[in-house]
Amino acid sequence: MTAIRITRAGPLCTVQDVGRPGMLQHGVSASGPMDAAAFARAGAWMGEAGSTGVEFTASGISLAVEGGTIGLGVDGGDFALSVNGADRSWPARVMLRERDTVEIRPGAWGNYGFLRFNRELDLPMVMGSRATNSVARLGGLEGRALRAGDVLSFTGDAIRSGMGGHPRAVPQPAGPIRVIWGLHADQFTPRARERFVAEGFAVSSRLDRMGARLADPAGVFAGLPMLSLVSDAIVPGDIQILGDGTPIVLLRDHQPTGGYPRVATVISADLDRFAQMRPGAEVRFEPVTLARAHAILSGSTP
């Protein structure tokens, strides 16, 4: 049986596929890769990959191959890859044989990277997906993060496909994070909204698949009166202000509903880029119109 054995895993490495949309009424958000574009690229380097891969976090992951041959595509933020101790370029497509070892170490930027395989992982579908939901604790491997010693086996034969394109690194993304004003923007004072745009925030060390808390050194949201709001639907990218004034950007494993005020929502096209920003990175927000967000998403404007 062909499998990979995880020999080292940073915190919160999980099995992911494109996610589990359509389950909000059951109280389950869609999950899926924190950097959906990088997940797709890692698969594209294989030509065609199994639907399900592994998302690893900033400190990387190491694994050993058991049983047979595996085609592996890797991409994400910037990481350092070695196979059997020999350095390889990043991102990459590699053919692995039994007993080969793969080590991925942190590089210059990014929080997340992805392993995609030319085989399908032998894991059960839960509510239509194999994605791990770290909040509901379902999907993936027993609904939990991967750890050293876990063995992920593959089902059936390798996918026959032509090679994908030559793996090429994407530049480190930069620039402000574009947002559209949020559900409760009109309940913040004009001054708070102005300062939300004018001041810089920073990604804090409290980030996970649910969301990333921001440091607010200028105190934009400090001491604002607590609003009493009826709990309402949340979408990925919503920027919610907690009772103590802490802004938090809600991400792929967000709670489906919430009662804290939301000042703005990160546009879909910038969600991957935001998720890759490391703790300490400065974040600036730039409001755009809905029309502009849609134009960016369709690729008709940068």
Place this chain on the structure above:
Amino acid sequence: MRAPTKPLGLPLILPLGDSGLMVRFGATLSDDANRAAIASARRLRDGPPAGVTEIVPNLVSVLLKYDPKRVSFEALAGEVRLRLGEVGGEQTETATHRVAVTFDGEDVSAVAAALKLSPEAFVAAHCASPLRVLATGFAPGFVYCGFHPEALASPRRTEVRAMVPAGTVLFAARQTAIASTPIPTGWHVIGHTDFSNFEPAEEPPTRLGAGDRIVFEAVS
């Protein structure tokens, strides 16, 4: 039958991010706004507008997730207005579920005392009338049920409990809620139930839907 009340007027239609459209029937929780949200979600689900990928009723709103590559926000908003017209506080109950509850929660005595009732009288009053599922979605299988009469109004606790187990029955703000997974909560813990509303291997994974009628039954 509950008589239809006066229409709430046109709902507010607003974007939630660049792939969400929210239809909101009020800024505060009311019976009418909740009934309108549930009825509207049903009407929209009967024939989802083109480009819509998910329709979810919430306490006072409906979220439509859409693919902006397939439909514009303006076109979708127009389509939603056309389909909803003026939705009033309609009769929304469909299925009826009986939920057996053991009222042994650690806050029962305090809640009853604050309402100037004995614990037995509180339990009897709690179960006297059927409730509606007001909304799902806060956590897997979680449901808000309401509304209890004004005489049972009880504010939330000032302290949040870090985690209560699946099956915990919660009480606050004229509502009873059922936790189907472990959650943190600022609501009063009044009991527990064996009724499980989250089975990820089942299709559908939850049994209780917004608008369903809930009859709570006290068991020892």
